[in-house]
Amino acid sequence: MSTLNITLIQTSLFWEDKSANLRQLGEKISAIPGETEIIVLPEMFSTGFSMEPGKLAEPMDGPTIAWMKQMAAAKKIILTGSMIIQENGNYYNRLIWMLPNGQYGYYDKRHLFAYAGENHLYTPGKKRMIASVNGWKINLQVCYDLRFPVWARQSAGEERETGRLQPEYDLLIYVANWPERRIFAWKTLLTARAIENQCYVVGVNRTGNDGNGVYHSGDSMIVDPIGNILYQKAHEEDIFTFTLQKEKLGEIRNKFPFWKDADYFLINP
Numbered sequence: 001m002s003t004l005n006i007t008l009i010q011t012s013l014f015w016e017d018k019s020a021n022l023r024q025l026g027e028k029i030s031a032i033p034g035e036t037e038i039i040v041l042p043e044m045f046s047t048g049f050s051m052e053p054g055k056l057a058e059p060m061d062g063p064t065i066a067w068m069k070q071m072a073a074a075k076k077i078i079l080t081g082s083m084i085i086q087e088n089g090n091y092y093n094r095l096i097w098m099l100p101n102g103q104y105g106y107y108d109k110r111h112l113f114a115y116a117g118e119n120h121l122y123t124p125g126k127k128r129m130i131a132s133v134n135g136w137k138i139n140l141q142v143c144y145d146l147r148f149p150v151w152a153r154q155s156a157g158e159e160r161e162t163g164r165l166q167p168e169y170d171l172l173i174y175v176a177n178w179p180e181r182r183i184f185a186w187k188t189l190l191t192a193r194a195i196e197n198q199c200y201v202v203g204v205n206r207t208g209n210d211g212n213g214v215y216h217s218g219d220s221m222i223v224d225p226i227g228n229i230l231y232q233k234a235h236e237e238d239i240f241t242f243t244l245q246k247e248k249l250g251e252i253r254n255k256f257p258f259w260k261d262a263d264y265f266l267i268n269p
Contacts (some may be wrong), residue, residue: 002134002135002136002246003137003243003244003245003246004037004038004133004134004136004243004244004246005035005036005037005038005055005241005242005243005244006037006038006039006040006171006196006202006222006241006242006244007032007038007039007040007077007239007240007241007242008040008202008204008205008220008222008231008238008241008242009024009025009028009029009039009040009041009042009161009239010042010204010205010206010207010233010236010237010239010240011024011028011041011042011206011207011237012050012064012206012207012208012216012237013042013044013047013206013208014048014131014218015043015047015048015050015210015211016047016048016050016052016055016056016065016066016211017047018046018047018056018064020208020217021045021046021047022046022064022067022188025041025071026067026071028037029071029075029079030074030075031239032075032239032241034241036077036241037077037078037133037134038077038078038079038080038133039075039077039078039079039080040081040173040175040202040204041079041081041141041175041204042081042175042176042177042204042205042206043081043082043093043143043175043176043177044082044083044084044093044177045081045082045083045175046064046083046084047083047084048177048206048210048211049116049143049177049210050084050211051116051118051121051214052115053084053086053091053121053122054091054141056084057084057085057086057091058083058084058085058086059085059086059087060085060087064083065096065098065104068096068098068104069098069102069104069116070112071098072098072099072100072102073100073101073102075100076100077100078097078098078099078100078133079096079098080095080096080097080098080140080173080175081095081096081175081204082095082096082142082144082175083096084096084138085106086171090121090122090123091121091123091168092108092109092122092123092125093108093109093112093122094106094107094108094109095107095108095109095140095141095175096131097129097131097143099141099142103167105129106129107125107128107129107140107141107142108123108125108126109122109124109125109141109142109143109144109145110125110126110128110141110142110145110148110151111124111144111145111147111148111151112124112144113143113144128140128141128164128197130169133139134171134182135246135259136171136175136244136246137168137169137170137171138169138170138171138173138242139152139168139169139171139172139199140173141172141173141174142174142175142176143174143175143176143177143178143237145174146174146176146186146189146190146193146203146227147185147195149192149196150265150267151267152193153173153196153197153262153265154167154168154169154195154197154198154199154259154261154262155168155262155264155265156168156259156260156262158204164175165260167197167198167199167253167259169199170199170249171199171200171201171202171244172193172194172199172200172201172202173195173201173202173203173204174190174202174203174204174238175204176203176204176205176206177205177210177216178204178205178216178219179214179215179216179249180216180217180219181214181215183217183219186203186205186219187219187227187232188222190203190221190223191221191223191227191229193223194225194226194227195226195227197259198225198249198252198253198256198258198259199249200222200223200224200225200244200249201222201223201227202222202223203219203220203221203223204220205217205218205219205220206218207236207237217234217235218233218234218235218236218237218238218262219232219233219234219236220233220240222242222244224248224252225248225252225253226252226256227250229233230242
């Protein structure tokens with residue numbers, strides 16, 4: 001059974017200032033001691049949660065993607081977080097999954113935050129992304145997606161080698177700019193997603209005030225498959241590395257195989 005070392009970067013962000021954000025994040029990433037395999041940044045890590053995609057969006061060959069490639073290669077890690085992308089005339093709140101060899105996958109935020117007008121400016125994603133790392137399957141989602149449990153729901157499928165039923169994924173990651181005034185929902189829903197999907201959940205949120213005066217307390221979390229909170233930090237910037245245990249995950253799923261009794265359903269794109 002394998003382990004997975006994952007690092008959460010909980011940080012304040014400079015409002016709509018890409019160069020300042022990439023500079024501070026580059027310094028934080030370079031200073032991380034020891035070995036880690038995945039480094040997780042907040043939602044819209046280069047700008048803050050901005051509704052100005054017209055002036056801030058980049059193409060997929062833009063400078064922030066180039067920076068991610070550079071950092072992932074230099075640190076020999078997978079680097080992930082979301083940013084504002086323009087593609088085919090549309091704007092996306094796009095999570096990038098950057099590998100150390102420069103290859104990448106991406107996930108476009110499915111549920112756009114209408115309360116802030118995100119749905120009027122950005123285009124929603126149509127499919128989930130589940131990445132694979134060292135035998136771990138990782139479901140990648142963004143902020144407001146957390147409020148919609150069907151989008152994260154495990155579905156059991158047959159393992160190709162053995163023909164046995166297996167859960168769809170082992171770890172669920174959320175990157176966010178989640179305001180402190182609704183932080184109870186954030187903490188509750190992260191825990192609920194872990195319990196109902198019998199998986200580890202990692203949520204990475206920013207700290208500090210954004211350009212609209214909205215305060216973010218962070219409260220980034222790691223939750224185990226039965227809902228125990230393994231890490232949580234409020235109000236302060238923090239960099240935290242934790243080793244997830246695949247053996248523990250397997251023990252829980254074998255002892256309490258609730259995932260096998262789940263409903264089967266299809267999601268319309």
